[in-house]
Amino acid sequence: MSEIIQDLSLEDVIGDRFGRYSKYIIQERALPDVRDGLKPVQRRILYAMYSSGNTYDKGFRKSAKSVGDVIGQYHPHGDTSVYDAMVRLSQDWKLRHVLIEMQGNNGSIDNDPAAAMRYTEAKLSKISAELLRDINKDTVPFMPNYDDTTTEPMVLPARLPQLLINGSTGISSGYATDIPPHNLAEVIQATLKYIDNPDITVNQLMKYVKGPDFPTGGIIQGVNGIKKAYETGKGKIIVRSKVDVETLRNGRKELVVTEVPYEVNKSSLVKKIDELRADKKVDGIVEVRDETDRTGLRIAIELKKDVNSESVANYLYKNTDLQVAYNFNMVAISDGRPKLMGIREIIDSYLNHQIDVVTRRTRHELDQAESRMHIVEGLMKALSVLDEVIHIIRNSKNKQDAKVNLVDEFDLTDAQAEAIVTLQLYRLTNTDIVQLREEHDELKALIDKLRNILDNHDALLNVIKEELSDIRKRFKQDRLSTIEAEIEEIKIDKEVMVPSENVIVSMTNHGYIKRTSLRSYNASGVEEVGVKSGDALFRHAEVNTLDTVLIFTNKGRYLFIPVHKLAEVKWKELGQHVSQIVSIDEDEYVIDMQFERQFETDAYYILATRNGMIKKSNVSMFKTSRFNKPLIAMKLKQGDELLNVMRIDSSQLITVLTNKGMSLTYMSDELSDTGLRAAGVKSINLKDGDHVVMTQLVEEGQTILMATQRGALKRISFKVLQVAKRAQRGITLLKELKKAPHRIVAAEVVTPEHTQYTLYSKDQQETGEINSIHLSEQYTNGSFVVDINEFGEVEQLTVK
Template sequence: MSEVIQDLSLEDVIGDRFGRYSKYIIQERALPDVRDGLKPVQRRILYAMYDSGNTYDKNFRKSAKTVGDVIGQYHPHGDTSVYDAMVRLSQDWKLRHVLIEMHGNNGSIDNDPAAAMRYTEAKLSQISEELVRDINKDTVPFMPNYDDTTKEPMVLPARLPNLLINGSTGISAGYATDIPPHNLAEVIQATLKYIDNPDITVSQLMRYVKGPDFPTGAIIQGVDGIKKAYETGKGKIVVRSTVDVETLRNGRKELVVTEIPYEVNKSSLVKKIDELRADKKVDGILEVRDETDRTGLRIAIELKKDVNHEAVANYLYKNTDLQVSYSFNMVAISDGRPKLMGIREIIDSYLNHQVDVVTKRTQYDLNQAESRMHIVEGLMKALSILDEVIQLIRNSKNKKDAKENLIEKYEFTEAQAEAIVMLQLYRLTNTDIVQLQNEHDELKAIIDKLRHILDNHDALLAVIKEELTEIRKKFKTERRSVIEAEISEIKIDKEVMVPSENVILSVTRHGYIKRTSLRSFNASGVEEIGVKDGDSLLKYIDTNTLDTALVFTNKGRYLFIPVHKLADIKWKDLGQHVSQIVPLEDDEFVIDAYCENDFKPDAYYIIATRNGMIKKSNVSMFKTTRYNKPLVAMKVKENDAVIDIMRISDEQTLTVLTHKGMSLTYPSEELSDTGLRAAGVKSINLKAEDYVVLTQIVAPENTILMATHRGALKRIDYRVLQLAKRAQRGITLLKELKGNPHRIVAACVIQPDDTSYTIFSTNQQESGLIKDIHLTEQYTNGSFVVDVDEFGEINNLVVE
């Protein structure tokens, strides 16, 4: 043998070899044929079982025997791949109508493996008989098997549209297919309508084929997706589990899942739901139980008392395979190549196949009938001259001589002469002559009928319709999947995701925020909060994990922070800076914080700036769904800054204090409700070089404490204030001095239960009792409490 070395480029070799491989797995492995809906391995399994007599009306046979037959004669691949394909054909949660009946463990919806092939037994199902029926009547082309020892069918006769009824799934090189199962009665009815009217539209076909009909039932949503898939071959639907609500004896409710989406692993689904419960991703689930038994699938999700079962179900639809998307990708082999097909094309291809099968079968039956007719006519002729025929045969030397004499003397054909010499003596009775005449008449009628079918296309279609109608009557079942026109919107209720817990939210002046359990807060006390040196508590709020914190900054922006997203940190620990949650600008800092529960439009936020601007906005405007960056609460000019935030639920009185000691008091109804991006209106008419120090709600039971830059404190009663209109100059609170007049640097509204004050400088603080600061009249500067030369410049005042 001579050695031949070819000099080829690697690119050409790889391209050629992979091209051949791709062509093979596309055509001969992964994709179904549009005519019989089967992949090659499935076709070979069914044919091997049929050929060996392993049919539904016989006893079961060991699966290993079938696998051996398939490998030995038709499918030169591993026994595992053949057995796996065989098992799938027997699983009633994968196929709408199983093609193989199997005794023994054939797997489960939990994706448990089937028992080994040596343990299980199988035979063709009754409906499989309709796929292989008439295969021995030259109805389909055969080809040599892989070792040329026998032949195998290239396609099965398929008396029912199996591709749509049982669907198919597969992945090959560059192509994939996902064709869902359908209801047999609906598909056949649509096929019959297509025969009557080849121009029927997809919309008209959908009167009969409502949509997929999964063996696992469940609810299909999205008629538009079904229609698109039936038109183009591609479309998307939602498949949702069937979930009922049952009430237990103890008053608790449980969600009971009785049907799950197609090809969802039940055990993995149960495990996922239980993990969500254990990880507290969803609050309200007490226990998850798989109660599936021989009567049917059942998953029980027991809920805690007073839990919104619809909200829990919606969360599970969103976050588990209790609801999945199913994408149609109806690719099948048509005319030897992969093709994306709509429902009309699939039905049309199937009908063309049936026309071909019925034509070939009719021709085969006609040939058989004509051959028999020829023999019967010869026998009848022989019986009419029986004595002469017998005498001729007796005088012949042997069988061959007898045949030749019959042909020569009486003009019988070879086939007729063979039948005459093989005739048994008992057939020479008078009764048999009558039977031959009857058979002749019957054969004549059959031949006329078969010729009519071959000559008349409508008659041939009538045969197909009759056979399809017969199959529909025999195998039809009720639809299992319910179809809903629209895809339901899933609304996730926050209460379901987050366990409800009362907590303390705290914010420091330097912007550190945290949530703390009541246990940690009560064990430490307010004074023991963990803060950095130079920092102090700005505010702490009793709130709930279901609430949302609104943290306002000096730039007129706010941070939308769900409380449950804050880390649970001990009261004595520092917490995290707000800029780690939402990025802030370098010169931006926190000035106040509030917590909202439901954002109902029954309250307002009033925002006031240093330069005397003010606005009022409804609480409902502050709700948002995207909160990964600061949001605008008020449009603020570059040289201005927000200094105060107030939340009001009814009309209140506002008071404004300025640096130069001016005060303006007016009702909040002077402010109209504006949007978040508005700049607001003028609150007070400021003098030159003056600015606002305080804008707050004030009531008759309040007093106001002011700190001046010279270290004096002044406290006035509510009666000193004079109610006026917005945007006026206001009244003067301080006594004017020619040299170094007092200027207000900080102020607070004192509530009836406040008892102490603290003033701050850059490096120290001084505290005292509010009662020691006597109420004064309008034109006074108060009394000195610190020496600013020693204490430092006052920058804050706090009362508590």
């Protein structure tokens, strides 16, 4: 052999070969033909089984034989790919109307593989006969098979719109297709309406084709998505499982799933739900059971008592394949190339195919009828001169001589002469002429009818309509999938995701926060809290894991942290700094911590600043879905900072104390409801060089404890306060000294539950009994409790 070496660049070779490969798999493997809705391997399987007589009206035959026929004659590929395609055509959870009936294990909705082809048996289904009907009447073009030993159809006659009825899915090079199954009766009805009115709109067609009809049922949401898909070929719908709520004998409820979305693996779905239960991602599920049997699909999800079943279902819709999105991508081979098509184009292509099929069939039948008519006329002519015909035949040398003599004598054609000389003697009876005349009349009527179909387009369309109507009558089934117009928004109740549990949440002065179990807290006691040296417990409270912590900072911002997102640590451990949960500035620190569950609209937060500004905002405004950064609670002016946060759900007294000993008390009603970004209004009219030390709620029976920088404490009763209007200067509580005046550095509203106070300097702290500080109604500076020469200037006061 002579050696031929071509010098080609790798880019050209790869590009050319991949281009050829892509064209092949697009046209000859992965995408269905719009006319019969079949991929080449599916078409070859059906035709091979039809050719070998493996039809619905006969017995089952080993699948291996059918696969062998397909591989040997039409599809020279691996037997696994052919058998897999054959199995899929028999799975009633994949196809709305199966094209192959199979005996034996043909897989399951759990994605179990089918038994090997040597074990299963198969035959064509009854509806497949409609795809292959009239294929021997020259209705479709044939082409040579791969080795030129026989021919195979390029497309099947497909007397029903198979592409829409059973849908298709496939991936090729650069193209993919996802066409959902539809209801046979609806699709045929829409086709009939299209025949009557080719200008029918998609909206009008949707009166008949409501939407997809999946073999697994389910609930389809989103009519707009269906309409868009039918117009453009692309669209999105939501497919949701059918879920019912049943009550068990023990009073518990269970969610019962009887229909799942199309092409969802049931066993994987059950496994995923059980994993969510085991990992405690969803609270309230006791057990998940797959109770599917021969009567139908059934998944039972048993719930705890008093759990909201709708909330659990919504969570599962959101986080499992109990609900999925289905994206239409209606790509099919049209005129030899892939095309994205809407429903009108698909029906139009199918109708054009049927016009071609019926035209070719009619021509074929007309040719046969005219040939038979010609023979019948010759036989009738021969019977009229029977004696002479017999005489000529007896005197002829052989058959060929007899044919020539008959043609010459009676002006017959060669075909007529052939029919006469091969006529059997028993048919030469007087009654035979009557039968021939009846057959002649029938043939004449048939020929007239067939010619009318070919000459009259409306008559041809009527034939298509009659045959489609007959198929619709014989194969129609009730719709399995329910269609809902709107896509339902899934609202997930936090109570479903988080186990409800009471815990202790604590915060230290330096901003360390932790969540502790009641068991750990009770075992250690409040005094054994884990804190750093120089730090102290600022606040702790028993809350629920379903609550939310709102942490306010000096910069007028707040951190939104769900309690369940806090790491659970022991009471003796330190916890984590809030900056590790939500990033805050270096000079920003925590000033208060509040807890919310429902974020009620009839409650308010009052925020007060060092420079005498105050505002009231509805609690509901603080609800957010953003946890990762601080949010604005109050807009602060330059040099100002947030001091106090109060929560009220009714009108209450607010008392304000300043550094220079001024006091103002007024009702919270004087504050109007404002947004989070508002700067607020003036709370108290400050003197030059003065600033607010405390703004808190106060009520009768409470007292106010004040600490000065010189180590003095003064405690006043509620009746000393004078209720006035907001933004006034207020009354003086401290006696002004010319030399080393007292200045209030900290103050707290004291309730009857408070028994101890603690004073803090830079390096030391001093604890004492609150009741040891006598109530003062005089214009004094209080009593010294520490010596600042030894203790240092007082900076902070706490009560507990």
